[in-house]
Amino acid sequence: MKLYPKIAIDSMVKNKKLYLPYLLTCIIMVMMFVIVSAICSSRDLEYVEGGGVLARMMLIGMIVIGIFSIIFLIYTNSFLMKRRRTEFGLYNILGMSKGNIAKVLLFETIIIYIISMILGTISGVLFAKLGEMISVKLLDGDVQISFHLPVTAIVITAVLFAAIFFIIYIKSLIQISRLKPIELLKSVSQGERRLKVKWVSAVLGILFLGAGYYIALTTDDPVKAMYMFFIAVACVIIGTYLVFIAGSGALLDMLKRNKRYYYKKNHFVAVSSLRFRMNRNGAGLASICIIATMILVMISSTATAYIGSTSVFEKQYPRQFIISAFDYEKVMPIVNKCLDEEGIVQKNTLDYAMFDIMAEKDGDKLTYSRDNIVRNNSCNISVVCLDYYNTVENKHETLEDNEVIIQTLNMNGKFNYDKIYLENTQLNIKRVENRIGTNGFLIDREYFTIVVNDMDSVYRLYDVVKGFYSSSTIDVDRVNRFHCFDVDANRKEQQSIRSKILKDIDEYEKYNDIQGLYLIDSSADAYAEFLAVYGGIFMLGILLSFVFMIASVLIIYYKQITEGYEDENRFEILQNVGMTNKEIRKTINSQMLTMFFLPLIVAGIHIAFAFRIISKLLILFSIQDTMFQLTVTLICFAVFAVLYTLVYSITSRAYYRIVVKK
């Protein structure tokens, strides 16, 4: 074997404790990228309804993972290089020129690239197939899955990671060329020199954090929230890094100055060694904190969107089928006949009527807008009957004649009357339910739903409105009759029943005339589309969280292991000077507690501040249940904290094993 590859392989094998985790990181990053880009370019998905939307979302995920891979691999590699500088220094002193070292490094980089590409691609393709099957299943699709290699995905991955490893190589070269051999030899033992606390960056960091928090707390407009959110995220990321790096130094200096605290058995060693590695600690902690925040934001918002939208969906579809038509009297018999032919029994039938008009509001008086021109006091009114309300809201209300329940939107709870007048008709209000947000459309107009006791009342009110202004454009608005029902059939069958009904109506229309529009809607069809959107978001959220989770575990592991090797010597001295194993364990715990739970706590604070702007963003997905969002977020945080603690206990044990020798 040629000399350089041999040295490269030898030194990697000798440093396997350092190289294995690094290699594993590379493999996992390649794997995740292959998975997402494979799903993104999958042909199977194209045939599933809504698959296009999912593919587009995966594209966003691909970009995010790509960027993250670049940052993260460079970060982990810098750990590695720091440890290996001594070795390169030795080569240099023994007569290897920097050029020769560069060659060894080149072979190392190529070897790592090849291994991680091969293993990453294989595992990635296998997982991608699995992921694809899950997505198709999730979309209730009916596509036979054929095995084919995602060539495009692999090529993209190969190119991207070649670029990443090239950057890493160049960065290592710059590092090697800059250092003198004697410094190369010393760099591990010296650690970081006495570091001055950078007060300016600490203050700057706090300002950035404050700005991010301020934006998150003051953005109200859901549409604006989208890009304001990105600005806030950028501010918080910069702020977190600055605060952790400069701020942690300042904090530790403060602790050091507090003699009563500092000169205590448990704090003495922990505080000083944390301070010693302030810069690196700060950067590592900030990364962990940001990753933790990302995971939490992603998981909590996508879970809220996914679970929450199921209930929104159920409101839209109180029953499996919704039939409505202008020409209700003609359409209904066709539907009934079709169902009879198929031998399908209608269950849980729900009949209701409603009409929508635009009106002008003056206190508690509503008047029909004769010219349909939007004015300052314009509002939308829906009149609907109680059956519908009870079904959708899952309630058992009863109403008298002329008694109504009012639901308002966008009124900031300002509607507080006990009577309401529609034209000249007085209606007694039993209850007002004020809602904040929108009904899924981004309207800023006020919106009333007037719930009346039965269908006759709907028609009566309609006649009131119509009677007053029969000469106007009222022909556009009319009472819509709805007929909803369930059937004993699965989703697939429901979809085919719907097609059958539509076909029968088409058939009928060939010989007869049906006036106006009709609506034959089945929740099964809508559900497929719905799952494609929300299921896709949710899956992407989980996938990305998984990647970030692995990343943070590896960062933590890296920190522990590299620091373990650095601290080995230090703890030996401490033992010689008379520190008992018990005290060492306590010191390690106190050190680790800060190291570990500081990022978690700060991530919690970030989430708390992000909560409001996220809830504004969720309005875009028709979700406005703050309590629900809070519950989901808290559950996500709890689950994350448990996992995090698990990683903590495992890695701290690894650290302890390195540091303490029997």
Added chain:
Amino acid sequence: MLLEVKHIKKVYTTRFGSISVEALKDVNFSVERGEYVAIMGESGSGKTTLLNILASLDRPTSGEVILDGVDVGKIKESNLAQFRRDNIGFVFQDFNLLDTFSVKDNILLPLVLAGKHHNSIETMAMEVAEKLGISELLDKFPYEISGGQKQRAAVARAIITDPDIILADEPTGALDSKSSQELLELFEKLNKSGETILMVTHSVLAASHANRILFIKDGEVFHQIYRGDSSDEQLYKKISDTLTMLASGGDEK
């Protein structure tokens, strides 16, 4: 008698017990309070093993070490570190200072570990530093000072707990001759002020500052020299002669 070493034997065996090496065969000696003893021997003669056993960092295969009436071998594993901290001061060849601590904090380390109150210990650090001439170095970090200064800081750390005995393992091993000379003078001064010092070395110069020199060969105390009325120079000559004799005697065997 401050320290009694009785029939110390140390055998190292490989993991499966097939090969065993006898590092110490049968070591006997004792040290009185206020003595300054040097232990000499060639590399591999078992000096460091002996010191590690005296320091309770290692346990003998058989035999007893009795420090101030306490049988070190009977101290429980979990109490050993504390025993070391309270009764023994250490000076190592490579200083063993912690980079993460300033010189002052390095000196204070054993006291903080002993749970002493921060008010009293700071004045103690001042006093010790004054005595060793490193007062102006207290706020520096180990990587900012010279080898001789580091070793003095290490000595300060060893004596701040007011130990029964100071154990020094090749204390001049990593120092240049001027720093070595200064350190040895410091040891002499400490000894005169009442400290008991036991030093392991193979430097004749270092040993010539002691009051008594023990020679170890093949795992046993082979010979000892008392200073008597000799000056450092005369003692130096005696030690050299003894070492020559030991070496030639070894050849004859």
